[in-house]
Amino acid sequence: MNTSPVLIEELSTVLARGSADRRSEVLRRVTDLFLVGADQFGEDHVALFDDVMEQLVDTVERYALVRLGLQLSNVSNAPVNTIGRLCHHDDITISGPVLERSTRLTDEVLADVARTKSQAHLAAIAAREHLSEVVTDIVVERGDIEVTRKVTANGGARFSETGLRTIATRAHGDEELAEIFAGRTDVPADIFCEMVRNATDIVRRRLAGSAESAVRTRLDHAIAAIGDQLVHARLHKAHGGPSVRLEPDRIKARLCEHARLGQRGPLIEDLAAVADVPVIAVRNIIRQRSEDALLILCKAAGLGWSDARAVLEATLGEPADPRAAFQHYITLGTEVAQRVVRFIKLRKSANRTEIERLM
Structure with missing residues (x-):
């Protein structure tokens, strides 16, 4: 921390008259200083670094932001405001690592990025270790088929009933997504049966030939359940309505x-x-x-x-x-x-x- 006063004094000078390369160098030195002591810093100290980094973020070269995102993405007490600015960046090379790994991002921030940014941003969010229903609802709603496959394959993602039904609807005609969906243990039987009922022949064959025995077993159970429903419906119709069984x-x-x-x-x-x-x-x-x-x-x-x-x-x-x-x-x-x-x-x-x- 002995170099901190020098850097802080230098900051005002580079912000006023320094080139983008000069500001990028100062940001690197500030970041290195933060990383050296991050484990010992309290929130007050982190906030000071956050203030300095925020002033530099919009004034430095792209390479400096790419490096900053990579450096801060795995830091548990990374400066919150700086992380927030990085994750909203349109350049996925800058925002991607933060969106995928930073634990400093709240559901509110992730939801905002998911609503407003690109498919690449959604794909980065879909890879996070943990995702709440609040976030996955938006990712599933806005995501293309690749994003939907990725978030569905994420074992740490949690989905609402609405999210699962949206995935099931897309899985009707996509065999890869259907197999991923069938492998999730949190999909209710009725939603899975509905997916199988409406699936194309290609999707059903993919499930029937899956290398995962659990997927094949689940398909068998779904087909049996659908068959029972159809049998009962057919018998009820033939023998006087729903009261006959x-x-x-x-x-x-x-x-x-x-x-x-x-x-x-x-x-x-x-x-x-x-x-x-x-x-x-x-x-x-x-x-x-x-x-x-x-x-x-x-x-x-x-x-x-x-x-x-x-x-x-x-x-x-x-x-x-x-x-x-x-x-x-x-x-x-x-x-x-x-x-x-x-x-x-x-x-x-x-x-x-x-x-x-x-x-």
């Missing part, structure tokens, strides 16, 4: 009865409900005359062989080789059936080649 065992019993009576239309509706796949998927399988796929649906529905054979006969006719069909059915694993059903849910159809590949 049929249990799965009753639907299965009715399915077997339709199969024995050869009532193809009602059978298809009930098989879709019990197997938890779209009706159109069952119709496509029958249209393709895919015996294997139909047997897999029967296995997923929990039907015994006699009922499964009745379903085959009512939809595709007598099996070409009843003995082979029987052997295939009794050896068909539940895990295989579930895998194919998940695929059918995503595609709403499946041909023989695809079924064989999954098996």
